Amino acid sequence: MKTITGASLINSKIERYKESYKLMNISMTEEDIAKITSDCKLIRNICDECKRESEVTVQIGEELDYESSTAQICLECLEKAVFIAKKSL
Numbered sequence: 462m463k464t465i466t467g468a469s470l471i472n473s474k475i476e477r478y479k480e481s482y483k484l485m486n487i488s489m490t491e492e493d494i495a496k497i498t499s500d501c502k503l504i505r506n507i508c509d510e511c512k513r514e515s516e517v518t519v520q521i522g523e524e525l526d527y528e529s530s531t532a533q534i535c536l537e538c539l540e541k542a543v544f545i546a547k548k549s550l
Contacts, residue, residue, distance in 0.1 A: 465506055465518045465533055508535035 475494055482489045508515050515535035523529040534542070 463520050465520050466516065467506060470506060507533065508538055509533050510538040511535065 478493065479489050482493075506515050506518050507513070508518055509532040513535065515537075518533040518535050519539060520531060520533050522531040525531045
């Protein structure tokens with residue numbers, strides 16, 4: 462598990478772009494990075510349970526990849542899940 466924030470989403474996106482640029486033998490410029498970080502739709506932190514944007518989510522499951530079983534869950538949904546689980550004990 463790991464926490465996901467807006468900053469971590471931005472850094473992750475930049476690293477993925479850098480890898481792609483490197484594979485194409487293209488240098489990433491400061492302008493490219495500015496474009497990535499200014500595109501808000503690339504850095505929305507959406508809860509997979511309630512579908513709302515959240516400042517922080519927790520990534521649960523496999524390491525995020527193309528076909529991984531991964532979920533990003535907000536604090537409110539995590540609290541609900543813990544409540545439901547405790548209630549069933």
